Amino acid sequence: MSSLKFGTSGLRGLVSDLAGWPSYAYSLAFLRYLGVAEIVCGRRALLVGRDLRSSSPEIAGLVLAAAEAGGFEPVDCGALPTPALALAALEHRAPAIMVTGSHIPDDRNGLKFYLPTGEIGKADEAGILEAFLALREDDLLEFEALAEWKRPAVSFDATTPYVERYAAFFGPHALEGLTVGIYQHSSVARDILVDVLAKLGARTITYGRSESFIPVDTEAHRPEDIALLREWAGEGRCDAFVSTDGDADRPLVADAAGHVLRGDVIGLLTARHLGLSTIVTPVTSSSAIERSGIASSVRRTKVGSPFVIAGMEEGGRAGEAGIVGFEANGGLLLGSDIELFGRWLAALPTRDSVLPILAVLAEIAATQKTLSAIVDGLEAGFTAAHRLKEVEATASGPFLARLAEDEAYRRAFFRPVDDVEDVNRVDGVRTTLASGETVHYRASGNAPELRCYVEAASEEAATRLLEWGLGAAQAALDRS
Incomplete structure (x- = not known):
């Protein structure tokens, strides 16, 4: 089982699952998807940037190699902010890939894809996955023959x-x-x-x-x-x-x-x-x-x-x-x-x-x-947020589903703090209590985490509610 998946900020996962063929293959799939989608890239160049985590230079090299294999001019923008790369992609009407794991630990990394018109959407994610699954044995053989990508990329100052x-x-x-x-x-x-x-x-x-x-x-x-x-x-x-x-x-x-x-x-x-x-x-x-x-x-x-x-x-x-x-x-x-x-x-x-x-x-x-x-x-009120780490989707999913769908379970879960007034299921489960306080649980899209957000009338009340929310969720997960 690979840890790689598309979340709220691109493709993310463990470096051990991303480095090597997967980085190359997903980059190549993105470029082939561009062709299928008939997106015109004026210079037919791929802009590549990276953050400062330890694995990013190696992965960026694989992305640049995939650009050349896909018929694009590999353009190395070096280490720079993701929005700086996105700005350059928009201004030059070129696709871009940012090698970054954002805020997640150094043992993880990711690829963030940009069309010449901006960020990819959910439909684009599906198209990239389809192109990835359609890669041929010839593509793998070409990658395996690539002992090391030595051709210097064109450098570009997007900062x-x-x-x-x-x-x-x-x-x-x-x-x-x-x-x-x-x-x-x-x-x-x-x-x-x-x-x-x-x-x-x-x-x-x-x-x-x-x-x-x-x-x-x-x-x-x-x-x-x-x-x-x-x-x-x-x-x-x-x-x-x-x-x-x-x-x-x-x-x-x-x-x-x-x-x-x-x-x-x-x-x-x-x-x-x-x-x-x-x-x-x-x-x-x-x-x-x-x-x-x-x-x-x-x-x-x-x-x-x-x-x-x-x-x-x-x-x-x-x-x-x-x-x-x-x-x-x-x-x-x-x-x-x-x-x-x-x-x-x-x-x-x-x-x-x-x-x-x-x-x-x-x-x-x-x-x-x-x-x-x-x-x-x-007068913005008081909120607090934190997370339970190492909570896989196999655990957070059933917990959130039961909290959303089982009214009796939901009432019993929140009974120690207050009665339930309303439930919002737009993303995770956001519960409004009779006091007006809120407790919102959702699974992270970038890491195996369950996030908890609360809103209350004072900083002290928000802190107490968050502590209770995290503890109650952990106890429920431990019982499941």
């Missing part, structure tokens, strides 16, 4: 246009007077953040650079990352702290005290700062999205950028303007071209970390308020 995109839009004085701490760890954007913040006038202080991969998750924060942020905040030198996950498509923002902002709060602040009026977001984002009044239209989706993109496209067809999508993990997708102070920014409908980071920091500079005061002004 500079990405940095200049934001430097030109925000301008050289947007962050003047701010001192920003950058948690660099193993983020592929660690040096880009220093560069772009400096171009916008901020002073930066770097922390925590690592040459080994650190699986920073911007949604389920590791206790050690929280402790580091609080330690650095104790120095009293920074107005805010910023970071990203491994491939820089999800932001991490913390205030001067080291308190990390929720992803939906980052999204709300970005929408307000940029004047965006249509918000598309999954059911995992809190009810503060509607309550804030920032958007005139809110569309709720399943978790995952393909679903958010589909929601943004529906909004566009309905004539809605100022479209932005974001997830509870903070990844922000810009669905409309926007103008601010006479400067234009083109849409980038893929998850990005740099735009929301800059928008939040620019809000601090523009309002001359502390970030904590700005967040308090939103």
Whole structure:
């Protein structure tokens, strides 16, 4: 049994299952799918990027070799943020593959596929799988004859246009007077953040650079990352702290005290700062999205950028303007071209970390308020989220199905905390209790994990509810 599967962010699995033939074969299948789908690639080039995890260079070499075997010019973009590669793919009307496992541990990796028109959707995943299953014995023999791919690929700088995109839009004085701490760890954007913040006038202080991969998750924060942020905040030198996950498509923002902002709060602040009026977001984002009044239209989706993109496209067809999508993990997708102070920014409908980071920091500079005061002004309520690790789909699936379909079981499960008021089954099982608190369980699309999200009236209540939610789920799984 292979661990490889398509989730919310491309093909993911153990390095031991992905390296070698699978990386080559899935890349070749993607390129053959492009031909079947009759997608025109002007330069007939494949752009390839990677993150900084230990297995990514080798896998990227296999992807480049598959490009040549598939009749495409292999173009090596090196280590760069996923949104930077996506931007280059859109601008040059070329397909792209990003080698990244995002925030998951170093023993795992993945491939994220981009069409010349943007991210692949669920129908494209099915087409790639069909092309993969249709690979011939000749393809395997050609791969086995490839002892090592030695032909140098064409190199291409896709990072500079990405940095200049934001430097030109925000301008050289947007962050003047701010001192920003950058948690660099193993983020592929660690040096880009220093560069772009400096171009916008901020002073930066770097922390925590690592040459080994650190699986920073911007949604389920590791206790050690929280402790580091609080330690650095104790120095009293920074107005805010910023970071990203491994491939820089999800932001991490913390205030001067080291308190990390929720992803939906980052999204709300970005929408307000940029004047965006249509918000598309999954059911995992809190009810503060509607309550804030920032958007005139809110569309709720399943978790995952393909679903958010589909929601943004529906909004566009309905004539809605100022479209932005974001997830509870903070990844922000810009669905409309926007103008601010006479400067234009083109849409980038893929998850990005740099735009929301800059928008939040620019809000601090523009309002001359502390970030904590700005967040308090939103009255966004309190949420918490975490996960149970090493929970395979064979265990999480039956648990979620029973919770969704068996009313008596559901009432008994939640009886220790409250009566059940409502159930949402759009993605996993989101239960609203009589008190208005919510508990949402869903299986991760990227790793063998069961995630739990809660919303409550206070931070203390949210913490207690999350602890109960994780414990109750673990007990139910242990009994099954």
